[in-house]
Amino acid sequence: MARDSIPLHVVPPGEPGLSGNAPPLLRELLERVRRLLDDGESSAIDLSALPLTPADLAWLRDKLGTGEIAVTLHAHGESTLNETGCPGIWWVTHRNEQGAVMSQFIEAAFVPELVKAHPRDVLTGQEYLESMISGC
Numbered sequence: 001m002a003r004d005s006i007p008l009h010v011v012p013p014g015e016p017g018l019s020g021n022a023p024p025l026l027r028e029l030l031e032r033v034r035r036l037l038d039d040g041e042s043s044a045i046d047l048s049a050l051p052l053t054p055a056d057l058a059w060l061r062d063k064l065g066t067g068e069i070a071v072t073l074h075a076h077g078e079s080t081l082n083e084t085g086c087p088g089i090w091w092v093t094h095r096n097e098q099g100a101v102m103s104q105f106i107e108a109a110f111v112p113e114l115v116k117a118h119p120r121d122v123l124t125g126q127e128y129l130e131s132m133i134s135g136c
Contacts, residue, residue: 016055018055019055021051022056022059025106033089042110045105047103048104064084064089066085067083067087068083071112077099079092079095080092081112081115090109090112091104092104092106
């Protein structure tokens with residue numbers, strides 16, 4: 001076969017720095033949201049454990065968008081839990097005391113576990129309310 005008869009397709013390059021590993025995460029998130037709705041099963045994807053470039057993370061963050069809820073926790077560094085534009089999908093970032101990113105997760109959850117009050121803390125709140133009422 002002559003070289004002239006071989007069809008040649010030029011594929012334009014993607015955005016610089018993209019590895020191609022981020023788009024499949026959207027399908028994975030869809031499956032996790034389905035499980036959340038069907039079974040109430042929360043789950044998380046550790047973005048720090050995946051071969052994602054900074055451009056991949058920016059692409060993913062852009063695609064998921066920004067939601068209405070943002071939570072910031074301060075404990076041995078700052079943790080931010082941001083609802084994405086897809087309700088039920090949360091972008092969770094943990095930073096150390098110097099502000100460096102230590103880990104990032106995307107959670108499929110109605111409310112991220114880190115935000116939920118622990119039963120012992122709720123008991124402390126109950127006891128506090130009881131002491132206030134008894135003092136009135």
